[in-house]
Amino acid sequence: MKQKTEQKKSLNQGGKNMTEEKSIDFFEYFIGPQHPGITGNFGVILNAVGDEIIKAQANPGYLHRAFEKLMEQRMYLQNVPLVCRICVPEPDVNEALYSMAIETLTGIEVPERAKYIRTIVLEMARLAAYLFYFGGTAATLGLYTLPNWSFGDRDYILDLFEELTGARIYHIYMQPGGVRRDLPKDFTKKLYSLLQTLKKRIKEYDGIFFDAALFKKRTKGVGVINKDMAIEYSVTGPNLRASGIAYDIRKDTPYLAYPDINFNVITENEGDFYSRVMVRRREFEEDIKILEQLIDKLPSGEVWNRYPMPLNWKVEKGDVYVKVESTKGEYGYYVVSDGSEKPRRIHVRGPSMTHGIMLLEKLLKGQRIADISPIMFSLDICPPDIDR
Amino acid sequence: MSILNKFRGKSLWMLHYCTGCGAIEMPPVMTSRYDMERFGIIPMATPRQADILLITGYLAVKTLKRVIRTYEQMHSPKWVVGFGACTVNGGMYWDSYATIKKLELYLPVDLYIAGCMPRPEAIMDAFIELRKGISSGKYEGWKKYIENYDWYKKNQAKLFDVKKWSVNYE
Amino acid sequence: MSDFITRLKNITGLNIHKEKLYQASLKVDKEKIRKTLLDLKKEGFLQFTTLTCIDWIEEKTFQLVYHLWHREEKLHLKVKIDIDRDAPIVETVSDIYIVAQTYEREVKEMFGVDFKGNKRLIPFILEDWNEIPPMRRDFNTREYVKDMYETEDRTEEIFKPRWKKYD
Known part of the structure; x- marks a missing residue:
């Protein structure tokens, strides 16, 4: 000071x-x-x-690891274990995006079953990230019961991930052409019963946190992003939907298995802290529905189409921008290839780049010091994807 | 001295500083499922009351400055635990210009937890080992830091100006 | 989408190529970037998605790619400009799209491209960086690592008593 x-x-x-x-x-x-x-x-x-x-x-800058530079020096397949480390709370979007970009550039087809499995993994990661978010947000307000519950429930999802991929956090499960291996035996059954548990649990969360009068009083009207401001600052993801704009990449430009799935785009109108939390809380239930549909519709067949020999795998010249909806907003990869074995440039567009710098600085102006960490947590800022 | 060490191992406060991606495995360890409070370890917000500095993963040079500051603010006895492969030899980021490779060149590391990322069970195991080691007087890196202060400072000075403190802002 | 692109071509007179995955690309001169983006913003490209710089060291150019997104027409437009690698100066667009300020700060730091008119080009991620901008192709990170992070390791000598005593 x-x-x-x-x-x-x-x-x-x-x-x-x-x-x-x-x-x-x-x-x-x-x-x-x-x-x-x-x-x-x-x-x-x-x-x-x-x-x-x-x-x-x-x-920012404390987590800078120079991923974009490192990826230029590695071959296409060597980058697969590297990309998931860019965003820590939700690493699977990185793997999905990287694979999608390479598939678009080279024209490798993805089997239908692999698309569904990828979507299941992405949605499970979304549930895990939301549980992490609920715990973090409650903890900033001084409520330490919800973190103990939600981090514990998140571990059930991580256990399933472990069964599926062998790791809790960094899965390295998706690769160009599909996924590494098929679902283990009885995996969908276990996932289904977990979803039923989570459905009951989210009602209990309501009682302790989301419906609590203290929570509403503390959060309504804090850090308001209105519609115009949301558009001006290029806000994406749940933060945009909290401001009343029904925009979801899964719905607007569907990727993977999302075209076959029915779901609603959740919006709230106020754009304040409370709406941002409630959008995610209502989306949590919607995601459970999506996962149930995915389990029902899961087709059978192969899960991986072979890519060429990785040591001299040359990707055609060209560039492509792919994006998915992550829990934090629009996550995008811009891959430029010059026709050699190594990528020319991979640019990672993290959602926190817009939320964490300009928007945060704007929102904090005029607020109290005690509101800094609630506002930061409600925007779901993930510093690793700013720094990369 | 040994009687003091015996008590020191019983109640350890860990500094709440998420230096890298390993911080994602700390909430499960702190909360209901693994519950490290069973072993008398709780997170502490200020360095002046903390005993353990847990380096959760890679350190960018920018973070290393803050970590060294934090370490020097902590009261001895204090212990440093390196968490993850990237503190041992750089791990995934062995050719990255931004992160340091060997943590032990800059801070006296008492214990390493290998893996990327280490499982919560590994973290618990490391804490139990640390408790035992502290009680028996095995871990005294903070003394080594004082004894070899010049050597540590020389290594740190290679990366940044240890006397100047600068932050980017308007 | 195709109708919208033809309409856009007629209105702005720009040469837009349609690509796969809701994408289109467009190449303009360096001087016209501000005018182009102003026109496109009027047409409804409200979201500034990102700004990428690509170092084509063989051709001695930096390529800047401005990514814009049209929410209603579902079109992702990549506006590309080439700038000279030896004198990388370009006019800022941070007054047209506010968030571009952050992206320009990053490109300035990582590639050394100067944005004329950007009020906040202070260092962003790196601190006390004295080398050439690190994302340029001629910056060799492996050599830098060898120079900076490899030192005489005395830790075994320092911690020797510990191993002798307890192992």
Whole structure:
């Protein structure tokens, strides 16, 4: 904390001649990176008068690993284990996007069953990420019961992931041409019974958190993003739907198995903290429905179409932008190939790049210091995909 | 000295600092399923009251500065646990210009947890091992840091100016 | 989508190529980028998705790709410009699309492309970086790693008593 002092010019006030009096204009606070109320390793620098923030500056870069540079130096298949590490709470979107981009460039077909399995994995990851989000949001408000419940429930999903892929967090399950292996025996049965459990659990969450009067009072009207502002700041994903714009990439430009699935696009109108949480909470139920449909419609057949020998696998010259709907917003990959064994450029468009810098700085202006971490958590900012 | 060590191992406070992607496995360890409070370990928000500095994964040079600051703010006795393959030798990021490769060149690491990422059971196991080691006086990296301060500072100075402290902002 | 592209061609006089996956691309001159984006924003391209820079070191150019998204017509438009690699200066679009400011900051840091008129080109991700911008093709990260991170490892010597005593 640093005091900014400024020497005021002499001014005549109430008959007294005040000369060269020092006054404190604002305080400078450094919040993060070592702070429990910050989503991950991220910093915010604040100028505040008393408790009111007059200027906020996001300070990212603590998680920079130079993925885009590393991917230029590896062959196409070597990048598969690397990409999932870009976004930590929801790594599967990266694998799906990378595979989709390569498939579009090379024209490798994906078997129908593999498409469904990929969608199941993406939706399971979405449930896990939402449970993580609920826990984090409740914890920023000082409620420590919900994290204990939701992180525990999230572990059931991670157990299923472990059975399917062999790992809890980084699955490295999807690859160009399909997925690595077929579903294990009785996997869909286990998933179905877990979904029934989660359906009951989300009702219990309602009682403790989402319907609680204290939660509503604390969050309504905090950090409002109205429709115009959402469009101006290129907001995507659940944060956009919380502002009343029904836009979902799964519905508008469907990918993988989403064209065959019926689901509603959830919207809320207020655009405040409460709406952002409730959009996700209602989407949680919708995702359970999507998963049930996927289990019902799962076709049989192959799960992987062979790609060429990876050591001299040359991808045709061209560029493609692919995107999916992640829990944080639009996640996109822009892959440029120059016809060699290694990609020329892979640009990762993380959703937090727009939410975490410009939008956050705008929203924090005029707020109280106590509202920083609730607003950050409600936007679901994921610093690893800003820094990459 | 040994009697003090015996008590030190019983109640450890871990600094709540998510330095890398390993932080995603900490919530399950802290909360209901694995519940590390059983072993007397809870997260602590301020470095001045913490005993363990858990480096959860790779460190970008920008983070390393903050980590070293944090480490030097902690009161001894203090212990550093390296978490994940990227603290051992760089792991996935062995040719990345932004992250450090061997954590032990910059901070005295007492214990490593290998894997990318390590399972919660591995973390629990490491904490139990750390408790035992502290009680028996096996882990005293903080003393080594003081004894070899010049060498550690020399390595740190290779990456950044240890005397200047700069943050990017307007 | 095709109707919209023909309409767009008529209105703006731009040469737009349709591609797969709801995409179209467009190449304009470096000087015309501001005018093009202003025109396109009027036509309803409200979302600035991202800004990519590609280093074509063989041709001595940087290619900047502005990604825009039209929500109603479902069209992802990639506006490409080529700039000289030796004097990489281009006019900013951060007053047309606010979020472009962040992306321009990133490109400035990673490639060294200067954006004339952007008010906030302060360092973004890197801190105290003295080398050439790291995402350029001529920056060799493996050599940099060798120089910076490989030092004489004395840890075994330092921790020797521990191993002797307890193992």
